[in-house]
Amino acid sequence: MKKRIFAPVAAAVALVAALVLSACGASPAASDQGSAGSSSADAGGEIATLTVGFDQAYPPYGYVGDDGEFTGLDLELAAEVAKRNDWELKLEPIDWDAKDTLLNSGAITCIWNGFTMEGREDDYTFSDPYMLNAQVVVVRADSGIESFEDLAGKTVITQVDSAAEEVLNGDMADLTTTFASLETIGDYNTAFMQLESGAVDAVACDLSIAQYQMAGKDTYKQLDEQLSTEHYAVGFKKGDTALAEKVTETLKEMDEDGFVKELCDKYADDGVSYDNWLIK
Template sequence: MKKLKVMAAAVCALALAACMLAGCSSNNASNDKKDAAATSSDKTTLIVGFDQSYPPYGFVGNDGNFTGFDLDLAAEVASRNGWDIQLEPIDWDAKDTLLNSGAITCIWNGFTMEGRENDYTFSDPYMLNAQVIVVKKGSGIESLADLAGKNVLTQTDSAAYDVLAGDEATKADLKATFASLDTIGEYNTAFMQLESGAVDAVACDLSIAQYQMSAKPDAYVQLPEDLSDEHYAVGVKKGNTELADAITKTLKEMNEDGTVEKLCEKYAEYGLSYTNWILK
């Protein structure tokens, strides 16, 4: 009987040990799953802030979805780096607040870098740009000098506005000849006002001018003198060189394998040209 009791006790002890080991194994497996989930949730998300009324770089397509050259570039960069992507249409006036708060991780939308170098960390510039003046065909305005006494319109907080009236305006003397220089939230409405005769000229990026003239070749003409020559780059939060460098590196790879040229061809009907691409 004593032997039986000893054997029973031993069996119980072994069973208890087995249960404890199984519990430990289960807990370890559970912890491993939690760690894996945490790693997965830490995946980088590229939140692209853009003006949805800025064709051909970012706009609402005929199907109601966001499209554009810069948005396609961003999607491909995210894919090649294993990042998720989120397209976030923004109020252009609020872009700095959104970027600094982390609501967006980059501004990628025909974004001129000149004059903004102290406010953002930029990728290497990828596209040539210029600030230009567009007028109605047949208006009699044929040069910058002809803008004297005229009403000019541009986008709020745009590079064109900075050239004409910003803190370091390079064309302040020209602006002084205007009857007025007003701003508006987005360029599509600006060109509607130009077409209706509510304003005499629109100051804008070359890409915007090319798009509008392609859409309505009999309505508008660009003045032969540019206001300034500039470059487009991707703006990220000041100090985030790791993200800016990763974007630059991937854009170079995309140019080398022909992806960039194909995207330029996709938007050629909007006036976009691969000859303006400068990042090699």
């Protein structure tokens, strides 16, 4: 089994994005909803600005909407949390493999973007888990692939430094050895383009990503077996316990007054279900 990174594709995508952003100015760019302030929490969890680091190609949790603005379930949750705590909100799209450096340097306050907490507990201080998730495999509907056994000799792709990559190289390593190759790429949108074109045979990804990509389409199908089950949480710099607890309490309040259910219903067509919400 070979492991290969789609570096040329990722580099091309990054170059195109950079050129587009340069040509278009600040749309979309880091969204600063208010004046600049400190992104670092003090011992009591007090901040002036909540700077959210997120992957802008991770629908339905964080992405660029049709209007060119950043949107998504997690970004709307973050915006409401900031509003209720009188924080300014700054949305900061990041390179996923740079997230730790940005968080530890104080460039971002948190990682809030369908962020799996399992296996990362020693590296971050997390809010309470707020959403149930799983790692799954998606194939083309006409591929003839029906089970994990059928992935033998196939090319599987996932996002670099993702929970799916971690489980395929960890608990499910025996399965991975049967693949022709396990490839990684910078974002899932491009991974699904590779699947649609036939460049790869399967995409390993979050359940929410699979549901979003399959919504209203008959092009793909999800295998019944799951690679793992897990939970989404907001990731903070190690030691930012008071701030993590404050965000958890605010999310609980948002659930109690119906905000969370209404938001989940808004994204229901994108595969989001309030049944998977955990903070009650």
